[in-house]
Amino acid sequence: MRFIDVVQSTALALVVAIPAYSADVPVANQLAGEHSSVSTSDGSVRDDVLADHICSAILAHQSGGGTGPSDVKVMVNSCYGGGVLDDIQRIFGPGGACAGIPWVGGSASEAHKPAYGWDDSVVNDPAHAGKLLGSDWTDALAGTDVSPDDSTDGAILQGTGNDTVLSDLTQAGTLDVGGPNGFKLENPQVGSGNGGDAIKWSGGKHEAVVFGGNQTDQRHHNNVNKMTTALNNVWGTDPKNIQTLDGGTSAQLLGAITTAVNNLDLGTQLVIYIDDHGDTHFDVNEFLGSLFSADPISGGIASFNLHEGWFEGLAGNALQGELVFPTLDFEPQSPFNSGDWQFALNGTPLLLPPGPIAGPMQIPIDWELMPPGPNVLEILPVVPGSPPPLLFGHMELNSGPINELDLNDQGFPFGPAQGNGCLPGPGDSLFGNPGGGAPIPEGVASTATHATFQDSNNDGVIQVICEATRPFFAPPAAAMMIDLQTTGDWNSPGNIDLTATYTLSVDEGGAPVVSVETFTGTNNGSFNGAGQSSPFVTGSATNTLRVNGNFQFTGPPGFETDMHLVASLDGFAFPASAVPALAKPWGALALASLLIGASIVAIRRLRGTTPRLLL
Numbered sequence: 001m002r003f004i005d006v007v008q009s010t011a012l013a014l015v016v017a018i019p020a021y022s023a024d025v026p027v028a029n030q031l032a033g034e035h036s037s038v039s040t041s042d043g044s045v046r047d048d049v050l051a052d053h054i055c056s057a058i059l060a061h062q063s064g065g066g067t068g069p070s071d072v073k074v075m076v077n078s079c080y081g082g083g084v085l086d087d088i089q090r091i092f093g094p095g096g097a098c099a100g101i102p103w104v105g106g107s108a109s110e111a112h113k114p115a116y117g118w119d120d121s122v123v124n125d126p127a128h129a130g131k132l133l134g135s136d137w138t139d140a141l142a143g144t145d146v147s148p149d150d151s152t153d154g155a156i157l158q159g160t161g162n163d164t165v166l167s168d169l170t171q172a173g174t175l176d177v178g179g180p181n182g183f184k185l186e187n188p189q190v191g192s193g194n195g196g197d198a199i200k201w202s203g204g205k206h207e208a209v210v211f212g213g214n215q216t217d218q219r220h221h222n223n224v225n226k227m228t229t230a231l232n233n234v235w236g237t238d239p240k241n242i243q244t245l246d247g248g249t250s251a252q253l254l255g256a257i258t259t260a261v262n263n264l265d266l267g268t269q270l271v272i273y274i275d276d277h278g279d280t281h282f283d284v285n286e287f288l289g290s291l292f293s294a295d296p297i298s299g300g301i302a303s304f305n306l307h308e309g310w311f312e313g314l315a316g317n318a319l320q321g322e323l324v325f326p327t328l329d330f331e332p333q334s335p336f337n338s339g340d341w342q343f344a345l346n347g348t349p350l351l352l353p354p355g356p357i358a359g360p361m362q363i364p365i366d367w368e369l370m371p372p373g374p375n376v377l378e379i380l381p382v383v384p385g386s387p388p389p390l391l392f393g394h395m396e397l398n399s400g401p402i403n404e405l406d407l408n409d410q411g412f413p414f415g416p417a418q419g420n421g422c423l424p425g426p427g428d429s430l431f432g433n434p435g436g437g438a439p440i441p442e443g444v445a446s447t448a449t450h451a452t453f454q455d456s457n458n459d460g461v462i463q464v465i466c467e468a469t470r471p472f473f474a475p476p477a478a479a480m481m482i483d484l485q486t487t488g489d490w491n492s493p494g495n496i497d498l499t500a501t502y503t504l505s506v507d508e509g510g511a512p513v514v515s516v517e518t519f520t521g522t523n524n525g526s527f528n529g530a531g532q533s534s535p536f537v538t539g540s541a542t543n544t545l546r547v548n549g550n551f552q553f554t555g556p557p558g559f560e561t562d563m564h565l566v567a568s569l570d571g572f573a574f575p576a577s578a579v580p581a582l583a584k585p586w587g588a589l590a591l592a593s594l595l596i597g598a599s600i601v602a603i604r605r606l607r608g609t610t611p612r613l614l615l
Contacts, residue, residue, distance in 0.1 A: 023198075025166065027085045027191035030111050033287030033304065036083025038076065039277035039401040040213035040250040046281065051087035053254050054272070055098040057261040066262070068098075069207075069270035071199045073165055074105040077138045077223055078278030079114040079313055079402045081107030082189040093193055104196040106169035107189045108137030108176075108404075112307040114316060115278070116178035116185045117219045119406035122148055124218060134222040135404055136178035137188055138275065141168070142230035147177040156230045161202025161238070166192050168201075178407055185407070204267035206231075206240040207260040212275045214401055215247050216322075223275040231271065277401035280309055284377065284395040302377045306370055306397070313402035314367040325400045326370060327362040328377075333391040334358075340387040344378045345369050362398070370397070453553070454560040462553040462561060496555035503549075 030036075037044040045053075058068050072092065076084045085105045090096055092103045108115040117135035122128065131145040140146050143154040155171035156163075173179055173188035180187060192199070208231055212224040224246045231242060241263060243256045253274075260270060287304055310326075318324045328343065328350060335358035343350040343363065350363045381387050453462050553561050 024192045024196060025190055027082070027089045027189065029086045030083050032290035033283045034083065034111065034307065035281040035283060036080035036111055037279040037281060038078055038084065038213065038274050039279060040253055041247050042249045044279050044401065045250050045253060047084045047087045050084065051091045054257055055091040057258045058098055061261050061264060067264055067266050068101055069264050070204055070267050071102040071104070071196060071269050073199065073269065073271045074103070075273045076107040077115060077135050077275045079109060079404060080111055080278045080280045080309060081109050081115065083111035085189060085191050086111065089191060089193055100194055102194045102196040102199055104165045104169070104192040104199045105190070106172065108135060109186045110189050112309040113187060114309060114313040114402060115404045116407045117404040118148065120218050123222065132222040132226050134219040134226060135275065136176050136186065136407065137172060138223040138227060140175035140177070141172035142226045146175045150177070154230070156234050161234050161236060162200055164197065165199050165201060166190060166197045183407065201234045202238060204238070204269060206235055206238060206269050206271060207263050208240065208242040208271035209256045209260050210242060210244045210273045211248055211253050211256065212246045213248050213253065214277050216403060220275055221246055227273045277403045279401055280313065280399045282306060282397040284397070285392070304375055305373055306375050308372040310370055310399060311372045313399060314370065316405040317402055318367065320406050322403050324367050326365045326367050327398045327400060328365055329360070329362050329398050330392050330395040331360045332357060333393055336387065336390055340382055341390070342380050342382055346376055455558050458557045460554055460557045460559070464551040465549065496553055496559065496561060499552045501550045
């Protein structure tokens, strides 16, 4: 045998091209080993299992004399939902088991990112009664209000059944308050194949499954209800059957899809909408099997990369009080005694139950042990050479159900500000009211309301000074950029001049990154000035963000002005308090692991079989 260290490729995800339909939109594929899943009330269904079930149901229906769907529409509002779309593309794309069927799909987030929504404090606020607020993307797709403060209809309700589904899914991404044109927190995905770009809502018959599983928040119930309503509205008098499951199990989800497929006849569209938590997985067997084809191949330590969405979802859920329980899931081919082996992730032992282990097993993992980027999995005999080899038919890291992140959650992701806010007047600070803990998620406005300032000295000058500092933690090598915008609305007649000077700085390990911006302008009704720091790369440590602003308004004596400050962070960060184990030397542990008996872990790919991990 030869021994090697297995290291994951960092190549970019491949994009499948479908040249026969140039207007179709391909979906970026996840890397080998990466998977998403949708949560149900009793577990989850992985993306490849879901897609294969859809295809198998269609093939079984056709073999029994039935017809396939005229087209397939798939919509996913869950964390990591984009990972479902690439498997839909796989089954219907070239070489897929159901190749050639037109399809179109959309998701709230890409495969490596959580999704966002409004928590119950906002959804159940009497001021928002009747709005049925839910997740940002579903609000933008099927809601009557795209946000608490915007009564614009979602994309489906704005149009008609003659709209193409792809155009409405694209518009939903534009309207999404958490998306690239809003708070820049989630990145909705769209895709189509086999002419799916031309699929419309109306025409023919409709078989639909609207599913929600692990419904922990009111927004999830609202999502299911509003999507059912939107489909009924857009289909009008078309023949239709909508199965709505709110709190369904895995078996009910798969069973509902089978029922819908069995009802297909010529000209029937198949529609699947899924709302819920989402999981992200890393299939160790699949990853290792993708690297090697020779038999046998054995190795020392399995090293691989975890995308940043692992840390973002786990830390974000922990911050907002969700139960977080990532696991190492495996199934040995034969029983083994746990006392003979030590499992470790990034140098930290994982606790195995005492005694013999047989059958499927889930081992809990401390989420702080799973940083973005390189991770190292070791399975070592306690006494080298004494136990027989272990053979695993399945082994993967599982995040567990990750709920959407609360867009308005207090203290996420930066925590309360320190400093005097904006003075004078009762107005807002750059980071919310002083000490009030108002959040600034990535790209989110720092203040929810305008601050009013008055020329109390009647000298035609208003001076506003803002100061704030905030500690935050960023994962290793996270590229970030600070952006500050200032907007003002003036209630007095006549021109008002504004001179704004502000400093944005980040202290990173004692090395500050600073940008100073100055703007002078005159406007009767509005002002918009933006300053932006240069991109920089943070380390795996606590950083401090500092913002100082000096704003001078001049106008008619006794005038008043409203001012709205917006500070945003284009990047990825968490409050330092969210990661108490920052000092864990992941890199040092990984290096030490490489020096410990590199002849233990063996990887074998058996020709014609599923790759298995041999230890």
